[in-house]
Amino acid sequence: MDLAALPLDTEAxxxxxxxxxxCESPTFDAAAVNRMMDLAAADTAAAGASITRIPGPKGLGDCVRATFPHPRQGESGILVMSHLDTVHPVGTLAKLPFRREGSRCYGPGILDMKGGAYAGLQAIVALARAGVATPLPITVLYTSDEEIGSPGTRELIMEEARRHRYVLVPEPGQPGDGVVTGRYAxxxxxLxxxxxxxxxxxxLKDGRSAISLMARQLLAIEEMTGExxxxxxxxxxxGQWVNCVxxxxxxxxxxxxxxQQDLDRGVERMLALSQREADGTGFTVERGVTRPVWEPDEGTMALYRQARDIAAELGWDLGHASAGGGSDANFTGAAGxxxxxxxxxxxxxxxxxxEHIEVGSLARRTRLIAGLLARLSD
Structure with a gap:
């Protein structure tokens, strides 16, 4: 199959x-996220998928699972996993409208990661239009709370990932046109x-300001940063009233x-900051969501090598690296x-x-994903 010949038009x-x-979709606005899920579900259904709507975590938006027809449907295949929540509040479009300026296209969530999620779907569409059958069945999972650490969807992510042989995550690419083969903890x-x-x-002197106490601790916390x-x-x-301490x-x-061991030590240092005074004032640290370190194993590196070969056919050298910033691949990669x-x-x-994308990467990355879908096998 000639990947360069896939029917992909950048303007389209x-x-x-x-x-x-x-369709703005900040994590904490469940109605907005659900509007985005409606749109993505409709586009994915139009591409031929069967849609399952999964109720979201309490107070958050729903998730969508899409399965594409395949002779081996139900067997272990490929999971394309994306989140459709963003950090941008509703109304950001007024300041960051969708617009193209030269080689760039701007918009809230366009890079992290709606552009990649859309590219993943269009890779499937392009293969179908070209009459290319994939060796393995494909499932797409859209989730709703990745930007807050996936506290409500981690179980769903792992349940779905364990049914599949491979997980592809179209989070933003690495500088230099690379991919990610590991993530920090x-x-x-x-607090x-x-x-x-x-x-x-x-x-005034009779009180003790919780804001002042917090401010001192915040400075101490950020000063703990090291290599x-x-x-x-x-x-x-x-606070609530300016005339009240x-x-x-x-x-x-x-x-x-x-x-992981460095993060574990960092967690210990943070928890040790908790203190309580005799008068009831104090400072408390509780551990929240944790993403485990993901270090590449042979399975991930074999997957990378296939992607590198595909990129070489398309004319570029695909590098790889571990990256900061969390993703749901922390969970799946760490699980092997x-x-x-x-x-x-x-x-x-x-x-x-x-926030913007490089327009030239849209068709190129769609072809890369399509190549993986077309060639990954048992």
Whole structure:
């Protein structure tokens, strides 16, 4: 099969991708995520798949499983796994509209990872149009909470992944046009500071500010960052009345390490920050969602080598690396299921108002995914 001859037109792909980008879907807005799932389910059903709608985690959006017709349907095959939630709140389109500027195309979630999710679907469509039968059956899974660590979908992800021989994840590609064969370990933490109330005007010294206590701890946490393990705080909420000394403040922290043992030590350091004073004030750290380190094994490297050969046919040298930032491949790769991540589009600025893709990567990465679907076998 000549992958370069697959019927893929960049302008048509961009036109099809646009509704996905303009359907905003921040994780914590279940109704918005469900609108995105409706759209993706409809497009995937139109491509010939049977759709199963899976109720989402409490307070979050649904998930969608799509199975494509195949003589070996029900047997172990290929899982193409994407998340359709983003970090961008509804209304971001006003500041970051879908637009093309030269070799770039902008929009909320276009790189992380709706562009890759769409490319995965279009790879299946292109093979069908070309009359190419895949050796293995294909299932697509769209999930709804990856941007918060997949706390509600991890069990679903692993249940589905264990039914398959290979897992392909079209998260953003690596700089230099590479893919991801491993991921760092990540832990999230819930932080709580408890203060003592008083009137901020007449009795200020009688109180103890939970916000001040939290602020001191946040500085200490971020100063713990070293070469082996990073620490950052990304969410903080506290106080209600400016004339009251605040009695509570909450925050969320993130730690990341290349090796599991380094993360484990980081977790111990974080948990050791918990303290309680005799007057009831104090600071508490609770461990939240954790993604295990994913180190490439032979199954993943064999999968990478097939992708490298396909890329070579298409005219480029496909590199690979372990990457920071979590993905659902942390779970599948760490469990020993051959997984290849970073198959999605190239670009930059994800999680910011400069998020964009390199337009030229859209058809190229779709061909790469199509080549894997067409050639992976028992």
């Amino acid at each position: 792909l961009l036109a099809g991708l646009r509704p996905w980008i303009e 990540i832990a999230r933490f819930n 709580a500071a408890e203060g003592r109330p008083s009137h901020a005007g007449s009795r 082996d393990c990073t620490f950052s705080v990304g969410v903080i909420q506290g 605040p009695t509570s403040c909450r925050a969320e922290a993130l730690s990341m390490a290349k090796r 299921i051959p997984s290849l991540d970073g198959l999605g589009l190239l670009g930059a600025g994800y999680h910011t108002l400069e």
